[in-house]
Each structure stands twice: as C-alpha cells, then as structure tokens.
Amino acid sequence: MKMVVMAVVAAMGLSGQPGGSVDDLPRPETFGIKAVTRPSQDAVMGFSFPTSVMEVLVSDGDMVESGAPLVRADDREAHSAVVLQMIRAESKLDVLAEEKALELAEVELAATKTAFEGGGGSTIELDRARLGADTAKLRLEASQQRFQEQQIQLEQLQIRLEKHTVQAPFDGVVESVVVAVGDTVRDSDPVVRVVSVDPLWIDVATPTEQTMGLKAGDPAWCLVRIGDDLRLLNATIDGISPVADSVTGARRVRVEASNPGGLPAGLTVFVRFVEPGDAWAELSAQRGQDGESSGG
Secondary structure, eight states, X not given: OHHHHHHHHHHTTOTTOOEEEGGGSOOGGGTSEEEEEEEEEEEEEEOSSOEEEEEEOOOTTOEEOTTOEEEEEOOHHHHHHHHHHHHHHHOOHHHHHHHHHHHHHHHHHHHHHHHHHTTOSOHHHHHHHHHHHHHHHHHHHHHHXXXXXXXXXXXXXXXXXXXXXXXXXXXXEEEEEOOOTTOEEOXXXXXXXXXXXXXXXEEEEEEHHHHTTOOTTOEEEEEEEETTEEEEEEEEEEEEEEEEOTTTOXXXXXXXXXXXXXXXXXXEEEEESSOOOGGGHHHHHXXXXXXXXXXX
16 A cells, blocks of 8 residues: 555656655654645636626646636627727727818918908907817817727726636636536636645744744745655745734744645645754755755
8 A cells, every 4th residue: 555655646746855654754743843735826716797607718627827718708798899999999080070170160260360351351250260260179189088088998898808708817727617608607706716836835833932033035844744655845934924822822934835746735744944853864865865966
C-alpha cells in the first residue's frame, strides 16, 4: 500500500519537493504548528443581473489565463443594443446639418448687413440675422456634444455586453463550474470558481512570543503529509498580523509556500520558523539539494 501511495504522488509531478518516510522520522506534529493550506487567490464569480446561460467554455480542473472567457450568458439583446448604438455613434449627419445651417445663417447675416449699410434694411432685420447666426452656432455646438455623448453611451453598452461573459480574474485553475447551458441564474448565484494554488497560502496561529523576532521575507519550513509520504515546501513569511488574540495568545503569520508540483489546497501542514534539526535535518537538506539541482 505504501509503495502505491508513493507512486501516485510521484505521478502528480511533485518535483522539487523531496519526500521522506514516516517510518524514519518523528511524528509530523513534532515538526511545527499545525495549519491548513489554502489558495493564494480564490474567486467565486457570477453575473450581476438575472440571465440565462448560453455557453459554458471550461470544465472543472482546466488551467486558465487571466481574461480567458469562462461562462457566457444570453447576450443577444445586449449585442443588438451595441450594434444600434454603434450606428448612432458613427453618424455625423446631425453635425453636418448644423454646420450647413450655420453657414446659411452667416450668409444671411452678411447680406442683411450689406443691405443695412446701404440703407436698404432695418435695424430689427439686422438683429434678427445676427441672432439667427448666433443660434446656429449654439445648435452646432449642441450637435457636437450629442455626438460625443453617443460615443460615451457606446462605451457603456459595450461594458454591459462584456458583463455577459464571466472571465478569469487571474491565472489559475477552474475549481468548479456549477451551471449548465440553459440554466437561469439570479444576480446572486455563483456560476464558476477559479483558484490559484501556486503559491499556496498558510495562515499560522503562532504563539506571540515566537513571532516577535519574525518579519516578512523570513524563511519558513512547511511539512505536508500525503499518505505515507512527507514533503517539505519552500516558503517565506508574507506578513504578520499586528493584532494578537487575547484568548489564544497567538498572532496570525501568513506563509507563502511555493507549489510548482500542484499540490491541492486544503491539506494539513506543519509549519516552523526555525531551521529543522536532528531527525528533520536530513529531509531539509534533501530539499535544498534538489532545489539547487533544479535551479542549475
């Protein structure tokens, strides 16, 4: 049974994470503080409006890149609205018409002014022509403003259309897809979850007295047990909570562990902040040697 478990672990591709037999080492509980690994990034996503699912583009376990489409809602109405608004946003007929109206008003003003200076027109006719030209200018400016507003409205509709597709917020793995084509969902319903497990995060409830000399960037040693196999993960301290728990006397120390082999989140891990010695030293040395050989 032991050989079967180790073979399965090796098949998972956990390179750079050497193992040791539990028969040759003390109990894992003696290594450090017990904690649980979790994804460093975890997003549960859905739509911000009631809709129906038109297309599911991924499956559980798929690797995805940031921005990749995952699930698409029924976007036919939103797409038609964008097409219609695009026609309006690209049309300058209103602006051109007002430009011609201004040109005509300026011609009429010039003719009225010439007639008035020659004694052939009245003051009220000149004022009317001048006001007509001023009004035509304002109408042209208003049409130009409406043209700009049409561009903004097009952008708004395009954003609404984009919301009909759930996209990956970061590089990661699809943990679960909980809808199928044709499903009706509400704005509060989750449709897909994406996680990143490289690196892993570990929140360690550490006795306050042990945290006083620690700082972000310091190394940490994380021991994971998988069946009859023990593995050490390369890790560093990512941050330390500035608040201690008055009941437990502990502070949260967040550890970031490299996970190139794709270990799943949710595993029990034992964490220490002092370099292993005694029976654990050999396993730690193996990790370092494998890290150097893989880095070379």
